[in-house]
Amino acid sequence: MTELLGKDLLGIEDLNREAIVSILDTAVSFKDVSAREIKKVPTLRGKTVINLFYEPSTRTRTSFEIAAKRMSADAINISVAASSVKKGETLKDTALNLEAMNPDCIVVRHASSGAPHMLAEYMECSVINGGDGFHEHPSQALLDILTVSEKLGGVDKIKGVNVLIVGDVAHSRVARSNILGFTKLGAKVTVSGPPTMIPVGIEELGCKVEYNMAKAIKDADVVMMLRIQLERQGTALFPTAREYAKLFGLDALKLKSAKDDVIILHPGPINRGVEIAPDVADGPWSLILNQVTNGVAVRMALFYMLLGGARE
Amino acid sequence: MTELLGKDLLGIEDLNREAIVSILDTAVSFKDVSAREIKKVPTLRGKTVINLFYEPSTRTRTSFEIAAKRMSADAINISVAASSVKKGETLKDTALNLEAMNPDCIVVRHASSGAPHMLAEYMECSVINGGDGFHEHPSQALLDILTVSEKLGGVDKIKGVNVLIVGDVAHSRVARSNILGFTKLGAKVTVSGPPTMIPVGIEELGCKVEYNMAKAIKDADVVMMLRIQLERQGTALFPTAREYAKLFGLDALKLKSAKDDVIILHPGPINRGVEIAPDVADGPWSLILNQVTNGVAVRMALFYMLLGGARE
Amino acid sequence: MTELLGKDLLGIEDLNREAIVSILDTAVSFKDVSAREIKKVPTLRGKTVINLFYEPSTRTRTSFEIAAKRMSADAINISVAASSVKKGETLKDTALNLEAMNPDCIVVRHASSGAPHMLAEYMECSVINGGDGFHEHPSQALLDILTVSEKLGGVDKIKGVNVLIVGDVAHSRVARSNILGFTKLGAKVTVSGPPTMIPVGIEELGCKVEYNMAKAIKDADVVMMLRIQLERQGTALFPTAREYAKLFGLDALKLKSAKDDVIILHPGPINRGVEIAPDVADGPWSLILNQVTNGVAVRMALFYMLLGGARE
Numbered sequence: 008m009t010e011l012l013g014k015d016l017l018g019i020e021d022l023n024r025e026a027i028v029s030i031l032d033t034a035v036s037f038k039d040v041s042a043r044e045i046k047k048v049p050t051l052r053g054k055t056v057i058n059l060f061y062e063p064s065t066r067t068r069t070s071f072e073i074a075a076k077r078m079s080a081d082a083i084n085i086s087v088a089a090s091s092v093k094k095g096e097t098l099k100d101t102a103l104n105l106e107a108m109n110p111d112c113i114v115v116r117h118a119s120s121g122a123p124h125m126l127a128e129y130m131e132c133s134v135i136n137g138g139d140g141f142h143e144h145p146s147q148a149l150l151d152i153l154t155v156s157e158k159l160g161g162v163d164k165i166k167g168v169n170v171l172i173v174g175d176v177a178h179s180r181v182a183r184s185n186i187l188g189f190t191k192l193g194a195k196v197t198v199s200g201p202p203t204m205i206p207v208g209i210e211e212l213g214c215k216v217e218y219n220m221a222k223a224i225k226d227a228d229v230v231m232m233l234r235i236q237l238e239r240q241g242t243a244l245f246p247t248a249r250e251y252a253k254l255f256g257l258d259a260l261k262l263k264s265a266k267d268d269v270i271i272l273h274p275g276p277i278n279r280g281v282e283i284a285p286d287v288a289d290g291p292w293s294l295i296l297n298q299v300t301n302g303v304a305v306r307m308a309l310f311y312m313l314l315g316g317a318r319e
Numbered sequence: 320m321t322e323l324l325g326k327d328l329l330g331i332e333d334l335n336r337e338a339i340v341s342i343l344d345t346a347v348s349f350k351d352v353s354a355r356e357i358k359k360v361p362t363l364r365g366k367t368v369i370n371l372f373y374e375p376s377t378r379t380r381t382s383f384e385i386a387a388k389r390m391s392a393d394a395i396n397i398s399v400a401a402s403s404v405k406k407g408e409t410l411k412d413t414a415l416n417l418e419a420m421n422p423d424c425i426v427v428r429h430a431s432s433g434a435p436h437m438l439a440e441y442m443e444c445s446v447i448n449g450g451d452g453f454h455e456h457p458s459q460a461l462l463d464i465l466t467v468s469e470k471l472g473g474v475d476k477i478k479g480v481n482v483l484i485v486g487d488v489a490h491s492r493v494a495r496s497n498i499l500g501f502t503k504l505g506a507k508v509t510v511s512g513p514p515t516m517i518p519v520g521i522e523e524l525g526c527k528v529e530y531n532m533a534k535a536i537k538d539a540d541v542v543m544m545l546r547i548q549l550e551r552q553g554t555a556l557f558p559t560a561r562e563y564a565k566l567f568g569l570d571a572l573k574l575k576s577a578k579d580d581v582i583i584l585h586p587g588p589i590n591r592g593v594e595i596a597p598d599v600a601d602g603p604w605s606l607i608l609n610q611v612t613n614g615v616a617v618r619m620a621l622f623y624m625l626l627g628g629a630r631e
Numbered sequence: 632m633t634e635l636l637g638k639d640l641l642g643i644e645d646l647n648r649e650a651i652v653s654i655l656d657t658a659v660s661f662k663d664v665s666a667r668e669i670k671k672v673p674t675l676r677g678k679t680v681i682n683l684f685y686e687p688s689t690r691t692r693t694s695f696e697i698a699a700k701r702m703s704a705d706a707i708n709i710s711v712a713a714s715s716v717k718k719g720e721t722l723k724d725t726a727l728n729l730e731a732m733n734p735d736c737i738v739v740r741h742a743s744s745g746a747p748h749m750l751a752e753y754m755e756c757s758v759i760n761g762g763d764g765f766h767e768h769p770s771q772a773l774l775d776i777l778t779v780s781e782k783l784g785g786v787d788k789i790k791g792v793n794v795l796i797v798g799d800v801a802h803s804r805v806a807r808s809n810i811l812g813f814t815k816l817g818a819k820v821t822v823s824g825p826p827t828m829i830p831v832g833i834e835e836l837g838c839k840v841e842y843n844m845a846k847a848i849k850d851a852d853v854v855m856m857l858r859i860q861l862e863r864q865g866t867a868l869f870p871t872a873r874e875y876a877k878l879f880g881l882d883a884l885k886l887k888s889a890k891d892d893v894i895i896l897h898p899g900p901i902n903r904g905v906e907i908a909p910d911v912a913d914g915p916w917s918l919i920l921n922q923v924t925n926g927v928a929v930r931m932a933l934f935y936m937l938l939g940g941a942r943e
């Protein structure tokens with residue numbers, strides 16, 4: 008199986024359909040572990056996983072850490088605030104130094120696009136991109152695809168499905184990885200948002216653009232709402248949160264014109280009342296919490312496939 | 320045993336005498352583990368415990384983490400500073416998201432009274448209140464009670480004992496949990512402190528008020544000194560630390576008029592020379608360090624009873 | 632073996648030659664563990680190691696944490712920012728409180744020289760000095776010595792070797808521990824740097840002073856470059872980083888006049904272009920990454936020898 012992936016998981020752009028399907032299948036087999044009384048398998052005992060986070064993230068770091076521990080790996084957390092990064096060490100030197108401690112896998116989140124690729128180049132151990140700049144967040148896309156696949160009854164059913172991604176697409180690694188991933192599985196992806204948030208040339212990734220969300224939602228089988236970074240983009244890219252919510256937030260009114268069995272996703276953490284209305288987030292079409300559960304399973308699968316647990 | 324406790328431990332107010340006694344008995348049986356060469360039992364292998372701390376605390380977080388690890392559970396730490404809490408997620412959403420990762424127990428500390436109760440409502444896993452606002456800190460009260468019980472030679476001996484709690488009772492979850500706990504075991508609790516620190520109506524919890532500490536100490540079998548939050552309350556609630564120490568600090572002079580076998584407790588960290596004099600803190604009547612040791616044992620007992628280790 | 636070390640490792644100054652050799656031998660035997668598929672031995676199962684860091688350090692904390700976990704010990708991290716240290720607790724009280732939780736070892740890093748010694752005095756558990764003020768950083772010196780010993784083909788070969796330490800010797804615990812350590816093994820140590828960075832009376836440690844680095848390097852078998860703390864010392868102790876680099880930085884020009892088989896060390900993190908030129912840091916004489924690898928092995932050896940794993 009490992010040949011499908013190679014040493015690292017840096018982006019969905021590097022995966023073919025077969026690799027994606029293989030990861031999803033493996034993840035399904037690991038979902039069972041987290042549902043047991045004893046949530047632990049000895050598969051990766053004696054492996055060292057380092058979570059190297061240059062940006063804070065409860066959700067993603069916790070998900071990777073739980074995944075590692077349920078596989079019996081040793082998990083080490085390094086966060087920027089308490090690290091030598093402040094002391095001005097280059098990313099390359101950090102990579103080489105960590106490598107010298109013989110880890111088996113580094114999960115890296117970094118504000119700069121391409122940082123995980125640089126690490127991967129310098130390190131013999133596996134590197135998983137835990138989110139890099141506005142570039143990719145592949146484990147997020149994989150868990151999103153797994154969630155849709157489960158709901159539809161199989162990854163084959165994703166072919167021809169209409170996926171609508173709404174929000175600040177320009178600054179979203181989640182959007183980028185999902186466009187790539189769903190497209191590779193044959194889905195038709197449309198992005199929507201204010202023109203300031205839709206990058207020029209996004210169609211080259213294989214998606215369509217529809218600035219009118221109220222219109223775009225009518226055909227959607229899957230609606231993925233992106234998080235608005237109120238703290239960063241609030242003032243610059245759109246007039247007010249209220250106006251944004253009216254035009255691009257997913258509320259009961261817009262949902263009314265969607266298909267009856269529409270699937271609603273959000274990578275979290277959600278801004279209730281901004282990009283998604285509370286009743287929609289908590290409603291029956293929302294699979295937001297399934298996404299979180301699937302996140303642990305997908306990350307267990309990635310550790311398993313990359314760290315060669317099968318070979319022991 | 321678990322019927323005595325239910326799913327969560329949110330406060331001493333929810334426990335009856337039988338439940339408290341059962342926790343203490345269990346804790347005693349776990350004290351032995353921490354005294355061994357190999358301080359580990361496999362009881363909670365494959366269980367996931369999340370320490371979710373919205374307020375910093377070396378002592379309490381470390382105690383819960385050590386307790387979890389000595390039971391062989393996987394412990395995950397989440398602290399506010401490095402978390403998505405900053406991003407404005409609601410507590411409910413944090414609860415639901417963590418729940419979706421299938422933890423077995425969340426230990427939560429939060430500046431808002433009632434936060435653990437809200438988590439418990441939304442989560443299927445066990446929730447332990449690690450201190451909420453000015454409300455409760457039940458594991459602290461349990462370790463305090465265990466410490467007194469050990470010294471007196473049994474929990475039955477607590478009946479009729481005079482417990483004096485001194486300090487900022489109004490802003491102390493430790494005081495509140497201890498008033499409830501000791502009262503349920505038949506002790507007679509008196510609180511003392513400057514009038515600005517004794518809440519109106521505190522008697523309704525079953526205790527008496529005596530503003531004159533020098534007088535109150537004469538009858539006390541147990542004196543529990545509360546920590547003065549110099550950084551917060553220093554300027555507002557009393558004129559100077561020096562004056563506070565003179566009137567409500569426990570020093571050799573006041574101790575002189577106490578019983579010969581008085582027990583001195585403090586939840587820590589102590590302000591030497593403010594609420595407790597150094598020679599008193601380090602003296603033979605002080606059981607402050609026994610409290611810390613008992614803290615690990617009580618927390619192991621709570622994990623054991625709540626996570627159903629017995630059933631495996 | 633433990634008689635060689637006693638309860639704690641506080642400084643190289645407490646070790647005799649035999650003890651140093653014994654640690655190095657043990658470290659060599661543990662290097663193998665980190666190179667295996669399954670990087671874990673059960674030796675310290677059920678032991679509790681606390682990393683108590685009052686100063687941030689990715690490198691050292693991670694190295695100790697990985698070492699502890701590969702020995703199967705439970706590792707608990709406490710960092711100042713999220714700790715009760717802020718609340719003004721004395722170091723003694725922190726020591727006594729942690730001790731009451733029955734740890735087996737505390738690794739402590741502290742800005743004050745002597746802090747680990749104070750902890751050791753108050754604690755029954757082992758204390759390892761992870762760096763104290765401008766005093767000592769013994770595990771760093773041990774890994775440096777191991778690196779040189781490996782390269783030379785044995786610790787006996789260190790006798791008579793010329794070791795040159797360059798930089799802010801006055802403020803370097805790394806320098807101090809290395810002067811002591813290499814001297815005890817019979818090496819001849821010379822220190823170099825601007826006069827403001829060489830403390831008066833440093834010769835009493837058994838080393839020589841040569842302010843002219845270009846001259847000193849000619850005889851050196853080992854050149855250890857110290858990190859310049861640009862953030863702290865940049866403005867006070869020397870005019871500009873550029874001038875410092877010219878006079879005391881190790882670049883290709885200075886390296887030209889060194890021996891052909893000179894060994895270059897640096898405790899990291901390195902400032903490329905300040906105290907060491909990039910091509911030198913990455914060049915064939917640099918053993919900087921071997922130092923990092925040896926750091927994990929040395930720390931495993933220390934845990935093994937201090938925590939009495941052999942006796943189980």
